[in-house]
Amino acid sequence: MDMIQVGLLGLGTVGSGVALTLEKNREWIEACIGRPLRITRALVKNKKDYGHLELPDDLIITEDIQDILEDEDISIVIEVMGGIHPAREFILQALQKGKNVVSANKDLIALHGPEIVRTASENQVDFLCEASVGGGIPIVLPLQKSLTANRVEEIAGIVNGTTNYILSAMTEEGLSYAEALAQAQKLGYAEANPASDVGGLDAARKIAILTSIAYRANVTLDDVQVEGIENISARDIQVAGELGYVIKLLAVAKKMDDGVVLSVHPAFVPARHPLAAVRGAYNAVYVVGNAVDDVMFYGKGAGSFPTASAVLGDVMEIAHHINEHICGKNPLLATDAMAKVADASQWKSPYYFRLIVQNRPGVLAEISRTFARHGISIETMRQLGEEISAELVMVVYPAAQYAVDCVREELQALDSVERVANSIRVFGEISHE
């Protein structure tokens, strides 16, 4: 059969990994798809920066997108340049010209996924984006295909390597948040401006994509309630450990009676739960389906070759569709249906509280009464410290977020409470370790 020709937009970390992996595994890849496959053109901003890469002689590097869009022999375009503009325009133009597209660009897909998928459908071509969530971890296609017989009850992902690295360093090395962030930046796990990672926005984009696929209905970024890890202290991490938990930044989609709740938040994860064992820059996505029960996908959430593995898997999937003349027949996302998003304030789960209180008689009773007024029962209460101030640590039975917010406010107003140091959702069951 004829050769499949591919245009690559971007030759950076991911793009170079794609080109080099295709060279390394060419024989196997071509045997699997039953025909030759070549990246014939690659787009960059500055050609002169790419002399050092050992690329195939027949790969033409260009600074002009038209060289790829106008090349009728190119049937698959891989977008790994990042950003919203001009990536969105390049992808839409490629689709309109009848080219299939693979993208790793979660920022773009979280914002413009439905428009891109609609354009792909209208032009009878494929759009795939396995690498946009979890780097090398297969999760997009498993949700779209292998798990599709399930009603998905819950997705809980550790999908941001930067925050997981920071929280792991705080847990394992006893570092403060600032020290762990500085270490992550030094080792290349965090960017110079880490705001979208530590603030939870990157994870929010990924859970929006996964939810849209798992529930066959779109959600927008605004549907995701987002809280980052900036307020997690070394003390919270230490207390979590003493109570049998590990703190993780979770991106969660949870099916409720009236829709799906979407949230990114730090959580106390019971130390026995498989998500608690996901360390450093690794990622994992835990999915609960009503037939499969629970499954977890784990691996490297970023990096040149792991991400290239996901991108090339999509390219090979499209090559099969080209062989079978079925491109554009099975869209990745619903193009117009919007998911029903439930009110997150009604979502109940156990919570951890840490308060700094005055160390005098009657304080505990006053605090217990505040929780009781909102129907919240205390499972564990520990008082630490013998000075004028004491630290009070509590784990409470499942409570709705609005009740927790009210309790926080009322506690903060009590004379006996110097400060509510933190309140953090507990994931799953209360730990009894």
Ligand SMILES: NC(=O)c1ccc[n+]([C@@H]2O[C@H](COP(=O)([O-])OP(=O)(O)OC[C@H]3O[C@@H](n4cnc5c(N)ncnc54)[C@H](OP(=O)(O)O)[C@@H]3O)[C@@H](O)[C@H]2O)c1
């Ligand atoms: N890095 C990872 O581990 C990883 C993992 C999962 C997903 N992703 C996603 O993959 C995408 C690429 O990430 P990356 O880390 O590979 O980025 P990168 O290293 O910064 O590479 C970007 C490449 O795109 C080119 N480029 C950017 N804007 C361009 C423009 N306007 N015109 C022409 N070329 C342009 C750059 O060319 P110049 O060098 O000439 O500017 C460079 O070759 C992003 O969407 C990212 O979110 C990355």
